[in-house]
Structure formats: C-alpha cells, structure tokens
Amino acid sequence: MPKPRYQRRKQDRPQEITQAAFAAFAEKGYTATRVEEVAQRAGVSKGLMYLYFKTKEELFKAVVKSVVIRRIDQLIDTIESTELSSEDFIRGPLLSFMKQLPGSPVAIVIRLLISEGPRHPDLVDYYYDNVVAKGIGAITKFVEQGVERGEFRQSAITELPQLFLAPVMLSIIWGLIFKDRPLDTDKLIETQIDMLLAHIKA
Amino acid sequence: MPKPRYQRRKQDRPQEITQAAFAAFAEKGYTATRVEEVAQRAGVSKGLMYLYFKTKEELFKAVVKSVVIRRIDQLIDTIESTELSSEDFIRGPLLSFMKQLPGSPVAIVIRLLISEGPRHPDLVDYYYDNVVAKGIGAITKFVEQGVERGEFRQSAITELPQLFLAPVMLSIIWGLIFKDRPLDTDKLIETQIDMLLAHIKA
C-alpha cells in the first residue's frame, strides 16, 4: 500500500510533542491549552499523548525542563576563560546575553512559572537551582573577580547581583503583558549597565 | 423567628464578593478558583454570585478594576504640591511608595494580568491607562521638573523612567515565584535609587 497512514517514530515523538506543547503553552498558557490541540500540532492522536506522558501535568513539567537554557553554562565557561577586562566583559558578552533574554524562551517559562508555579514547588526548585542560582552565582563571582583584580571597588552590588537582572525582568514582564506597546529594552539594559559600572568602578 | 437565615444586603454584596474573589484569586489564581469557593468566602450561595456578576469572567474584570490603586493619584498630587527638592522627594515619598509595592495588591494584579491578560486585552488597556501610564508619566514629569530646576542634568533616564520601576518589578516577580527565598527588596530599591540619583544629579 503506497500510503501508510502514519509512521512509527518512537524516538522523535517525545521531543516533537514537548515542542508542540511549548508553542501552545506560549500562546495560550497551560490551562487554556487542550491536550487535543497539542496532539494536533504534533501531528499525533490524543491517545498517543498519554503513551508518552502519563498526565497533562507531567507533560507540563517535561516542557519546562526542556527549555532550561544550557546557555547559562556557556556563559559561566566564558567567564572563567575570558581574557577581557571585567568592564569589557560586562559590556560585551554579558550585555549580549542579557539583551537576548526578553525575546527568548525564558520569557515564556517565567510566565508559566508565575501562573502554574505555586502548584509545582518542585518545578520552581528545579528552575531556581539550574537557572536562577547559577545566573546569580555567576554574576556575583564575576563582580568579586573584578574587585580582586582591582578594577571594581567593594559595594552593595556584590550582595545585590539582582540589580543586573532588574531591567531584564522588567523587559520580560512588559513584553508578556503589554506585548505591543513599545519599550526600548536594549537601551534600558544598556543604561542600567552604564550606571552599575559607574557605581562600582574603582 | 429569632434566626433569619440570611440578611438582604444588596448594597454591600458586590464589594464583599469582589473582595472574597480577590483573596481567592490571590491564593489559587483565576482558573483554579471555583465560583462556589468565592461564594463560600463571601458568605453567599453560588446562585447569588450570578445575580451580581453575569459570568466568572465579568467577576474577574470587576476584581482587577477594584484594586486599581488610587494611591497613584495621591502620589501625583504629592508631586505637584511638594516643597521638597527633587532629590529629597525621591529619597522620601517616592522611595516609600516604591518599597511598599511588592507587598501590595499590585503584585497580585500583575500575576493575574500575566496569566489571564492575553485573553482580556481590554483589561490590559485599562490597567495600562490607569496605572502604568500614569505612574510612568508621573516619574517622567518629575524628572523633567528636576532638570528645569537645575537639580538634574539631561540624560537617557528622562526617556527611560522604567529604570525606577525595574527593581520593583524584579522584587514583585521574585516574590510571586520564589515566595520563600529571601531577597532584600528594600535594599535593592534603595541602591537603584542611589545609582539613578548619582547618574542624573547636576
């Protein structure tokens, strides 16, 4: 028969389904997304969904974990191996990293965690440990490095690495709520970096 | 009969119901909250809910609108009538205002708008016009006032009033997702103000 109605693709299904689910959740949020709809997007039947994920909630967890950015590990590696001065590193690689966050999947994950996080403390822990703590830790370590090198002075910022992330967070939330209203997120982030550097430079 | 089973209180019901609904939404979010539960909290039957609000969605809108902080108008009035220098005003009334936001109902509304906003563009507009635009406008106006007075110099910050709100936003989101993990939001906000002032003082 020339037209098999479907192919067996056990290997690829999970990925394809989580990808489809991520797209759907991004558009409608977790609750408003129907399992049937994810199935359609992934090109499978509703029944198959439940062969790969026991429940909708389990699918949800798989989706969130699937977008844990490994880029953060990249960034940490870069910090450790860079030969740039602290300031140049901040104005270069770190700034680029920060600028792309508002448009990245991280924004969606933030939305999902705000909506559904309270019902999934384990997921929140997971994200905190693997993304937030790492990111905060990297920034802290980096600032301390700058102090050791004599480029930066001691200041409150060593204990408040969140100040680097504040404009990123605002940009993300702004984008989530006020999608269409303009905001120059790049300039916002740049200006914050300017201020921070002015504040800690030795 | 000494024990009437209920009292008729047409006047107070709407308020009582929206208050109960706000509390419930704050705890569980919109979708996970059952109309029946709000009814119980408000001490009325489920049926009565529908005499005051045609649908659950309409109740939702009423709730969000009910917490549109009039405090923002207060703040604007204060700006216009203050005799403090620009810096003193920022370090005083404005700082206090900012510090109390993360623990205020605004945080809840942010959560609700992130979760449900995409399905209620009119509500988003309403909130933007009556809270965000006003707040942003007030800060902008105030900074410009400082420039006119010669206290501040021209800078990118005039066009980026969101820099004032960035640490507030981060504090709010942090509180929503990582409820229990400590963050010194007051210090975060204070330090941002310090930096901003250092950056724009003439």
Add this chain to the structure above:
DNA sequence: GTAATTACTGACTCACGGGTCAGTAATTAT
C-alpha cells in the same frame, strides 16, 4: 396583620476536556 416584592438559595443541567482502552495497522521476526 397580610400581600406584594425581591434578595437569596441550592439542587439541577450540561458542555467540556482529561484520561482510557479495545482495536488497527505499521513494523519486525521467522
């Protein structure tokens, strides 16, 4: 007091969507 009014109740309906499973057809083994 009694009647008229209406705020309020709670048992009901019904659509919706998560989850199931007997059957089917693609694949693999023989």
Add this chain to the structure above:
DNA sequence: ATAATTACTGACCCGTGAGTCAGTAATTAC
C-alpha cells in the same frame, strides 16, 4: 508470505465546574 509485536488511533467514559431557575424567605408596602 505469515505471524508476532507494538506504535498508534479515535470513539468513548466520566468527573468537574460554570451557569440556571423554580422555589423560599426576608423585607417592604399597605
């Protein structure tokens, strides 16, 4: 080819919760 295996389908089940409404009792009018 044929049988054995199993990835996959889609019609079905059933709990849940939004929304209804006929009836009830508190209030008001007389």
